[in-house]
Amino acid sequence: MYKELIQSIIATDSGFTAFILRLTLGGVLFPHVAQKLFGWFNGPGLTGEMNFMTTQVGLSVITAALAILIECAGTFMLLTGTGARLAALGIFGLFIGMIATWHHPHGFFMNWFGKLPSGKEGFEYHLLVLGLCIAIFIEGGGRFSVDKWIAAMLK
Numbered sequence: 001m002y003k004e005l006i007q008s009i010i011a012t013d014s015g016f017t018a019f020i021l022r023l024t025l026g027g028v029l030f031p032h033v034a035q036k037l038f039g040w041f042n043g044p045g046l047t048g049e050m051n052f053m054t055t056q057v058g059l060s061v062i063t064a065a066l067a068i069l070i071e072c073a074g075t076f077m078l079l080t081g082t083g084a085r086l087a088a089l090g091i092f093g094l095f096i097g098m099i100a101t102w103h104h105p106h107g108f109f110m111n112w113f114g115k116l117p118s119g120k121e122g123f124e125y126h127l128l129v130l131g132l133c134i135a136i137f138i139e140g141g142g143r144f145s146v147d148k149w150i151a152a153m154l155k
Contacts, residue, residue, distance in 0.1 A: 007154055009085055010147035011140055018084070018135075018142025025132040026078035029091070033075045036068055056119070057102050070094045078136070081145020085137050092133035099123045 012018060035043020044052060046068070053064035070090045077087035103123040111121045141147035 003154060007151060009083065010151050012081075012084070012142050012145060012147050012151065013140070014143050014148065015139075016143055018139035019081075019144055020142075021132055021136050021139065022078045022081060022084055022088075022141060022145070025088075025091075025129065025136065026075050029071065029075040029129075030079070033072045037072060052119075059101070067094055067097070081141035081147050084141035084145060084147055088133040088136035092130055092137070095126045095129045095133070099126050 031041050032043075034040040035045075036049040037046055039045030039048070043049075049068060050061070050064055053059045053067065054061055057064075059067065071094055074087040074091040074094070077083050078091075103121060103126060106116060106120045107122040108124055109122045110124055111118075
């Protein structure tokens with residue numbers, strides 16, 4: 001019973017489409033994760049991100065920590081193709097939450113021309129992430145994924 005459930009979650013083919021999708025999304029999310037965790041790329045680091053999410057966005061400490069955990073773990077899972085569908089589902093939910101709690105009031109567009117204060121971007125980027133998540137959820141991890149390797153081991 002559990003074996004069939006795991007097989008259905010990690011099932012994927014050897015195509016390049018899912019591989020390209022998950023590396024694209026993971027590669028785009030990684031710098032954001034590095035900003036939040038380590039302060040790389042002029043990011044706030046974990047303390048600064050927690051402060052922003054709890055004071056500016058208004059999230060509880062637990063919700064903020066879970067959001068950071070989902071984004072960080074999900075990015076790693078996408079890059080390695082480990083539980084790619086679960087990672088896509090988690091990131092999808094996270095980005096729906098980002099749109100609903102912070103980005104929606106700022107409109108559709110990113111802050112391309114610097115007319116809004118820093119951090120007050122719209123949600124166009126988030127829609128692209130949602131689309132990639134849906135495609136990865138449908139396709140799975142694809143070629144060169146840990147999911148593909150585990151599926152072969154379970155046969």
